[in-house]
Amino acid sequence: MNIAFIGFGNMANALVRGILSADNITLADNLYIFHNKTKNDYSLDKCTFLNSSEECNNSFDIIFLCVKPVDLEKAILENSKIFKDNQIIVSVVAGITIDSIKKNINKNIAVVRAMPNLCAIFNESITGLCAENTINEASKDYVENIFKCVGHIRNIDEDEMHLFTALYGSGPAYIMYFIESLVDCDDFKNITKEDKSLLILHMLNSTSKMLFVTENINDLRSKVTSKKGTTEAALKIFEKNNFNKIIKDAIKGAKNKSIDIANKKK
Ligand SMILES: NC(=O)c1ccc[n+]([C@@H]2O[C@H](COP(=O)([O-])OP(=O)(O)OC[C@H]3O[C@@H](n4cnc5c(N)ncnc54)[C@H](OP(=O)(O)O)[C@@H]3O)[C@@H](O)[C@H]2O)c1
Structure with a gap:
């Protein structure tokens, strides 16, 4: 699976570092991370860092959205070239619904909302997951396994995301x-x-x-x-x-x- 992250702040840092340090996941490919900084000071094993405006010819199976809610529309627009049909989009963005993400990306994608917390960095996150109904079981399992390697997961209904965010996210x-x-x-x-x-x-x-x-x-x-x-x-x-x-x-x-x-x- 080819995986990209958009946004590399606190949450993405915790997730990426947690994923890289987990014993129970082996990443076959590099993670591509699209950030917002003019100067790229990042360096992490197995990660390729690109500014969101840079061209990237890679295709991704999974794209994680890790920007603040107010920055989401702009981040999707700036990275529009990497969104393709049949991708899985995993959004950790608080409060933004599956419907709204689908409307914004406007491709034939399957969206999973995830609410992890910063303890992902020590593989101790508590993550609430909510996948849209159309996602196939194999893709759902794959995303679940990524979050299992950074901690505990629970599947919840989308309308419970608000409470999950309030209790475990914050x-x-x-x-x-x-x-x-x-x-x-x-x-x-x-x-x-x-x-x-x-x-x-x-x-x-x-x-x-x-x-x-x-x-x-x-x-x-x-x-x-x-x-x-x-x-x-x-x-x-x-x-x-x-x-x-x-x-x-x-x-x-x-x-x-x-x-x-x-x-x-x-
Ligand atoms: N922090 C938590 O505990 C937590 C827990 C659960 C969920 N979340 C969710 O995770 C998301 C990120 O939170 P955070 O705490 O990690 O925020 P953050 O530290 O501000 O990280 C967001 C990152 O996204 C970057 N960004 C903004 N626009 C971008 C663009 N167009 N392209 C690429 N990167 C862009 C920002 O760069 P600049 O600073 O240069 O703008 C920043 O580095 C939020 O939606 C939040 O709801 C956070």
């Missing part, structure tokens, strides 16, 4: 925000700020290990929250400030933004 940033808040709390005399951050990351790592072998998170949390103890004192402040509602509202906000983007592009 999720790593919510966790980073929470960690930043922990890092920002009072400093120690004998622990440097860097060491404090590192210990918080170890705590996050070991807590998730514990949760993987726990049947019920709520039970475990109740067990480690002694009555009238320090943890309870902190959790009461979370509750008083409606932490749970803040999180639900934030995810609703991200979901609504994804719906907004989709409606504007209809």
